[in-house]
Amino acid sequence: MNGKTSHRVVIVGAGFGGLNAARTLASSSVNITVVDRKNHHTFQPLLYQVATAGLSPGEIAAPIRSILSRHKNVEVLMAEVTGFDLERRVVQTADSEVAYDSLIVAAGASHAYFGHDEWQTFAPGLKTIEDAIEIRRRVLLAFELAERRASAGEGDDQLNFVIVGGGPTGVALAHDFRAIDPRRARIHLIEGGPLVLPAYPEDLSRSALEQLQRLGVEVLTSTMVTKIEPGAIYTGATRMNAAVILWAAGVAASPLGKKLGVPIDRAGRVLVNPDLSLPNYPEVFVIGDLAALKDASGKLLPGVAPVAIQQGRFVGKLIARELESGASPLSPSLREGGSFDFHYHDKGSLATIGRSAAIAQFGKIHISGFMAWLAWLFVHILFLIGFRNRVLVFIQWAWSYFTYERGARLITGSTNLPGWSGPPSGDPSTSDSEEMTIVNHK
Numbered sequence: 208m209n210g211k212t213s214h215r216v217v218i219v220g221a222g223f224g225g226l227n228a229a230r231t232l233a234s235s236s237v238n239i240t241v242v243d244r245k246n247h248h249t250f251q252p253l254l255y256q257v258a259t260a261g262l263s264p265g266e267i268a269a270p271i272r273s274i275l276s277r278h279k280n281v282e283v284l285m286a287e288v289t290g291f292d293l294e295r296r297v298v299q300t301a302d303s304e305v306a307y308d309s310l311i312v313a314a315g316a317s318h319a320y321f322g323h324d325e326w327q328t329f330a331p332g333l334k335t336i337e338d339a340i341e342i343r344r345r346v347l348l349a350f351e352l353a354e355r356r357a358s359a360g361e362g363d364d365q366l367n368f369v370i371v372g373g374g375p376t377g378v379a380l381a382h383d384f385r386a387i388d389p390r391r392a393r394i395h396l397i398e399g400g401p402l403v404l405p406a407y408p409e410d411l412s413r414s415a416l417e418q419l420q421r422l423g424v425e426v427l428t429s430t431m432v433t434k435i436e437p438g439a440i441y442t443g444a445t446r447m448n449a450a451v452i453l454w455a456a457g458v459a460a461s462p463l464g465k466k467l468g469v470p471i472d473r474a475g476r477v478l479v480n481p482d483l484s485l486p487n488y489p490e491v492f493v494i495g496d497l498a499a500l501k502d503a504s505g506k507l508l509p510g511v512a513p514v515a516i517q518q519g520r521f522v523g524k525l526i527a528r529e530l531e532s533g534a535s536p537l538s539p540s541l542r543e544g545g546s547f548d549f550h551y552h553d554k555g556s557l558a559t560i561g562r563s564a565a566i567a568q569f570g571k572i573h574i575s576g577f578m579a580w581l582a583w584l585f586v587h588i589l590f591l592i593g594f595r596n597r598v599l600v601f602i603q604w605a606w607s608y609f610t611y612e613r614g615a616r617l618i619t620g621s622t623n624l625p626g627w628s629g630p631p632s633g634d635p636s637t638s639d640s641e642e643m644t645i646v647n648h649k
């Protein structure tokens with residue numbers, strides 16, 4: 208701590224929003240405490256690469272402590288925040304309380320199963336490094352099972368991989384599973400709406416669909432999943448065997464939003480003031496995926512990294528500015544008038560569809576195909592700045608591009624796959640009719 212000030216800013220969450228708020232504020236005379244339940248920051252846009260064995264977990268995550276180590280007025284606490292007492296100005300964890308003068312809540316979002324939480328076990332979502340490793344485990348295990356079946360003379364069937372949800376994550380995963388073993392993998396992408404990547408202009412959505420189909424992905428649009436059970440998925444009366452099912456369909460804000468005790472929307476996002484503060488609590492800010500804020504045209508800001516980054520920087524500057532002026536927080540009436548409002552600068556959006564395939568929108572300019580993919584690659588490497596291993600990621604990427612190899616094919620943890628049974632392993636204690644058990648890895 209620098210000891211120049213007693214003003215303490217507590218930041219909950221070291222994702223894109225929280226980290227950028229901390230870095231922006233770190234040059235001011237404040238004491239900052241960053242609280243996160245993980246010890247690492249995850250670069251979520253590249254999680255799918257870990258899930259599909261293209262990159263290793265350490266290449267897309269970095270310890271929060273190391274990222275912030277050069278800022279002497281920042282302390283990092285690894286703890287799960289359980290609630291808040293806004294009147295007493297404390298953040299609660301399971302075994303302690305952390306007092307604040309200003310609070311920034313940036314706890315992000317998670318998966319929503321639309322009332323079917325029981326599907327989670329059979330169809331995991333992708334949000335954390337742990338999720339990515341679990342998905343990688345299931346996918347590689349399924350290929351191992353197919354290999355064993357083939358070598359035992361039990362047929363050489365294709366494996367169905369089903370991805371539910373045609374947003375950016377679902378689309379990126381769809382192609383990459385096929386890339387692991389195109390001979391064996393049959394990829395199905397199920398989307399409830401009429402288009403994949405529905406947040407993009409229609410010409411780009413259509414282009415994405417065509418690019419996916421060209422890459423061999425079977426896309427089902429306007430189709431709702433009605434039931435998921437171990438190893439099978441239903442769309443109405445149709446049942447499909449599935450070696451691996453993945454959930455990329457719904458997003459729900461962190462439950463911490465509700466714990467703030469202020470109005471939230473249907474997805475659990477906190478309805479913030481235009482300056483991202485809470486009604487009646489000008490010293491409390493909510494940013495990133497957890498905040499619900501509309502732009503000038505009344506459209507809700509999207510749950511994407513640039514929004515969280517810009518909001519983190521904005522709130523950091525706002526607090527610093529008010530502290531310099533001698534009043535933090537300013538009374539809500541002084542923040543009125545628009546000069547303290549957050550405005551999102553949309554510099555464009557990109558979605559990858561697969562090897563040399565992507566779509567990109569920069570204002571009125573719409574690009575698809577190889578050029579869009581190059582732009583996507585460039586932006587993602589650029590975003591990784593601050594990570595010691597961004598050069599390694601670049602080399603790894605270039606290597607896989609030219610050799611078609613996937614370097615991180617590790618199966619870790621359990622060797623059971625829900626809903627699948629392999630050929631007899633010779634060890635009765637490890638066989639189970641509900642689960643696949645693999646004893647020999649090739």
Ligand SMILES: Cc1cc2nc3c(=O)[nH]c(=O)nc-3n(C[C@H](O)[C@H](O)[C@H](O)COP(=O)(O)OP(=O)(O)OC[C@H]3O[C@@H](n4cnc5c(N)ncnc54)[C@H](O)[C@@H]3O)c2cc1C
Binds near residue numbers: 219249313314496
């Ligand atoms: C698979 C995937 C792919 C994506 N791809 C893209 C993309 O290509 N482009 C793009 O712009 N955006 C993408 N996004 C969205 C982007 O990652 C999010 O919009 C962004 O991470 C939001 O930042 P945030 O700071 O609000 O939350 P997060 O980055 O999610 O950070 C939240 C932090 O809060 C911590 N936390 C949560 N609850 C607690 C608690 N109770 N106590 C303590 N700590 C807690 C978490 O551990 C985490 O570190 C993707 C997201 C996912 C999941």
